[in-house]
Amino acid sequence: MPPLLLLILEIKEAQAMKFKSGEPRDQATFFPSSIEEYLPDNHLAKLLWTIVNYLDLDKIMVKYSEIGQNAFDPKILVVILFYGYAIGMRGSRKIAQACIDRLDFMYLTAKLTPSYKTISEFRRENLEELKVLFQEIIVIGIKLGLVTIGNINVSIDGTKIRANASGKLSKDEEGLEKLLSEVNEKVAAIMQEAEEIDRKEDLENGNSQGGELPRELVEKIEDRRSKIEKAIEELKEEKAKLREEVIEKKSKAGKQGKLSKKEEAKIEKTKINLTDSDAKYMKEREGCIKTNYNAQGSVDEENQFILANDVTDECNDKKQLIPMLDATEENIGAKVNKGKADSGYHSADNLGAASEKEIEVYIDDPNKQRVGNENYKYDKVNFKYDPETNSYICPEGNRLELVSEKRDESIYKCNVCGCCPARESCTKSKKKTITRGKNENFVEENREKILSEEGKEEYRKRMHTVEPVFGNLKFNLGFRQFLLRGLTKVKGEFNLMCIAHNLKKIASYCITNEIDLRAVLA
Numbered sequence: 001m002p003p004l005l006l007l008i009l010e011i012k013e014a015q016a017m018k019f020k021s022g023e024p025r026d027q028a029t030f031f032p033s034s035i036e037e038y039l040p041d042n043h044l045a046k047l048l049w050t051i052v053n054y055l056d057l058d059k060i061m062v063k064y065s066e067i068g069q070n071a072f073d074p075k076i077l078v079v080i081l082f083y084g085y086a087i088g089m090r091g092s093r094k095i096a097q098a099c100i101d102r103l104d105f106m107y108l109t110a111k112l113t114p115s116y117k118t119i120s121e122f123r124r125e126n127l128e129e130l131k132v133l134f135q136e137i138i139v140i141g142i143k144l145g146l147v148t149i150g151n152i153n154v155s156i157d158g159t160k161i162r163a164n165a166s167g168k169l170s171k172d173e174e175g176l177e178k179l180l181s182e183v184n185e186k187v188a189a190i191m192q193e194a195e196e197i198d199r200k201e202d203l204e205n206g207n208s209q210g211g212e213l214p215r216e217l218v219e220k221i222e223d224r225r226s227k228i229e230k231a232i233e234e235l236k237e238e239k240a241k242l243r244e245e246v247i248e249k250k251s252k253a254g255k256q257g258k259l260s261k262k263e264e265a266k267i268e269k270t271k272i273n274l275t276d277s278d279a280k281y282m283k284e285r286e287g288c289i290k291t292n293y294n295a296q297g298s299v300d301e302e303n304q305f306i307l308a309n310d311v312t313d314e315c316n317d318k319k320q321l322i323p324m325l326d327a328t329e330e331n332i333g334a335k336v337n338k339g340k341a342d343s344g345y346h347s348a349d350n351l352g353a354a355s356e357k358e359i360e361v362y363i364d365d366p367n368k369q370r371v372g373n374e375n376y377k378y379d380k381v382n383f384k385y386d387p388e389t390n391s392y393i394c395p396e397g398n399r400l401e402l403v404s405e406k407r408d409e410s411i412y413k414c415n416v417c418g419c420c421p422a423r424e425s426c427t428k429s430k431k432k433t434i435t436r437g438k439n440e441n442f443v444e445e446n447r448e449k450i451l452s453e454e455g456k457e458e459y460r461k462r463m464h465t466v467e468p469v470f471g472n473l474k475f476n477l478g479f480r481q482f483l484l485r486g487l488t489k490v491k492g493e494f495n496l497m498c499i500a501h502n503l504k505k506i507a508s509y510c511i512t513n514e515i516d517l518r519a520v521l522a
Contacts, residue, residue, distance in 0.1 A: 035103060035106050035107045035111070036107060038103050038107075039103065039104060039107055042507075042510075042511045043104065044083065044086060044087070044104075044503075044504070044507050045083055045104040045105075045107055045108055046107070047503075047506070047507045047510060047517060048079055048082055048083050048086070048108075048503055048507070049079055049107075049108060050517050050518055050521065051137070051140065051503065051506070051517070051521070052075055052078050052079040052082065053075065054140070054521040055078070055133055055136050055137075056132075056136065057074050057075060057078065057129075057133075059129045059132065060074045060078075060126055060129050061074060063125070063126075072112065072114050072118060072122075074122075074126075076108065076109050076110070076112065076114070077114065077118070077119060077122045078130075078133070079108050080095055080098075080099065080105060080108050080109060080114075080119070081095070081119070081122075081123060081130075081496065082496075082499060082500060082503055083104070083105070083108060084098070085477070085496050085497055085499070085500035086477075086500040086501075086503055086504050087477075088476070088477040088478045088479075090479070090483055090493075090496075091483065092116040092117075092119040092120035092123070093116040095116070095119055096113070096114060096115055096116035096118075096119055099112070099113045099114060100113050123492075123496075124484070124489070127488070127489065127491070127492025127493075127495070128492070130492060130495060130496060130499070131492070131495050133499065134309070134331075134495055134498060134499050134502075135331050137499060137502050137503065137506070138305075138307060138331050138332060138502070140506060140520075140521065141303075141305050141502060141505070141506060142332065143520055143521075144506060144509060144510070144515065144517075144520060146300075146302070146303045146305050146505060146506065146509055147300050147302065147303070147305050147307070147332065148302060149332065149334045150334070150337075151302075151337060152300060152307075152328070152332060152334060152335065152336045152337050152338075153300065153301045153302070153336075153337055153338040153339075153340075153461075154298045154299060154300055154301065154307060154325075154328055154336055154338070154339055154340070154465075155298075155299050155301060155339075155340045155341070155461070155462040155465035155466040156296070156297070156298045156299075156320070156321060156324045156325070156339060156340070156341045156345065156466065157296075157297060157299075157317075157341065157342065157462075157466040157467065157470065158294050158295060158296045158297075158312075158317045158320060158344065159294075159295050159297075159470045159474070160282050160283075160284045160285070160290075160292040160293070160294060160295075161292060161293055161295050161311075161474075161479070161480065161481065161482060161494070162290060162291065162292055162480060162481035162482065163276050163278075163279030163291045163292055163293055163481070163482055163485070163490070164276060164481060164482050164483060164484065164485050165276035165279045165291045165485065276291070276485040276486060278293075278313050278485075278486050278487040278490075279291040279292065279293060279313065279485075280292065280293075280313050280314075280315060281315075282294065282315045283315070293311050293312070293313060293482065293487070293490050294311065294312045294313070294314060294315065294317070294320075295309070295310075295311050295470075295494050296308075296309060296310045296311065296312065296317070296320050296324055297309050297466055297469060297470065297498065298324045298325070298327065298328045298466075299465050299466040299469050300465075301461050301462075301464075301465040303505060303509065304465060304468060304469050304505065305502055305505055306469060306498045306501055306502055307328045307331055307332055308324055308327035308328040308330075308331055309494055309495055309498040310323065310324065310327065310491065310494075311487065311490050311491045311494050312487075313487055316344055317341075317342075317344040317345050318344065318345060318346075318347050318350065320345065321339075321341055321345040321350045321353075321354070321363075322350060322353045322354070322357075325339055325354065325357065325359060335358075335359075336357075336359050337359070337360065338359070338360045338361070338362070338458075339354065339359050339360070339361045339362070340361070340362045340363070340458070340459055340461065340462040340465075341361070341362075341363050341364070341462070342363075342364045342462070343363070343364040343365065343366040345363055346363045346364065346365060346366055348437045348438075348439035348440060348442060348443050349439060350363065351363065351439060351442035351443055351445075351446050352438070352439035352442050354442075355442055361446065362446070362449065362450060362455060362458055362459045362462075363446055363450075364450060364459065365443075365446060365447045365450050365451075367379070367381050367447070368381075368447055368450055368451055370382070371447070371451065377395050377425070378394070378395060378422065378425055378426040378427070378432075380434055381447070382395050383395070383400070383434060385436070385440070385441075385444065387441075390402055390410075391412060392412050392434050392436075394414060394426070394432065395422075396420060396422050396426075398414050398416050398417075398420060399414070400412040400413055400414045400432060400433075400434055401413065401414075401415065407438075408437060408438050409435055409436060409437050409438065410435070410436045411433060411434070411435055411436075412433070412434045412435075412436065413431045413432065413433050413434075414431055414432040415431065417430065417431050417432055418430070469501060472501060473497055473501060477497070477500065477501075479497050482494075
């Protein structure tokens, strides 16, 4: 060997001595290591496998027949879904590939490799059953001490999550009619082209069969036409429902049950999405308007453990407070002590209903900045109600007497406005009028509580409870858009994300406190 080559080999050997060397990659082993040995005892995959073995999967098991080819064990499919969502891997194709490529997934599947179709169909067919598992996982959290029954303080909030739908395919009725017209024209053009081809081929081939226009193309366009026609009917029904709601609301307020031109124009602008008709245009935090769903979460403030979840197609949160409190109490089998929510949930009806449920709530008041503010001196919030005389006292010290009383509201008017120097600043009418709803006392009590130092401190806990949870789901786990379509399916998908969050909380809690999960669940 030439001296120079020998010197190069010696240098390379000397350099190699600086680094650790593993086993040769082609080295056969007589006693192969188990997959379990490649994962540490506190690995998330192992903890999830322990939890899934504890869960009751009977409602899923009964769906399987004993006849035919053996199916994949539902435990395996459940655990790889849970684990995939917990590490930010939601797509069935990615999970299926991970079962081939990754040791953590090999451990969970015992080296089985379910196809993406198997995983996708299992998820789609068992969304309702997975909701029950969410409740069972909450019970595990209670057993571990992540949630303390008897001191349940929850924060409720909503976040907009993008639908699996193109915003360009959100159309109002006029837009749908135009789209339908275009499709009809296209179908007519295709049919005319087909007739011309037939005539040409008859001349060229006689009675022998020639080429034909692809039937798939015609079927595709016909399917699109059918979807547009269905969307038009759904949109008409939705607009009719909106009209009924507006008229009903006006009638309750004692107004004429008729739509104004402005209200009618607003309803006429209502849109529907062709790819996901349940998704709605909603304003996001950044101000842009996209096709979204409104995801709701009820989170316990002790350890940011999710106690209830839901998804709605309503843009605002007002109607979600009481259902979320009810769902929380149902899931934990106990009473909620305190509930906190932002001003999006504020309404007299919500505060009244929470009082009936004997839940102490802290709901941010949208009018709190007007209290004691000179710019809003003559706003209703600065008129003091006197329960003893059932009247209001204005900022100038004048009294507003009760003039009308109905089942849901009372009306108060001032009789000395004519000689009051503040009249022009206070009202444009001859007499200042104030309407008081049946639950107005709860609004006043909540406002007073929110403005107190103790109330401010209590309400601030909300920002450290529910908002970090949504931050984790969206930014750490990448859950910014749904994969599934339709309200029922996206409810199930969001439930899976909440399960993943809670499972990671359980894993972290067990590791931090050195808890043997198997002993707790035994």
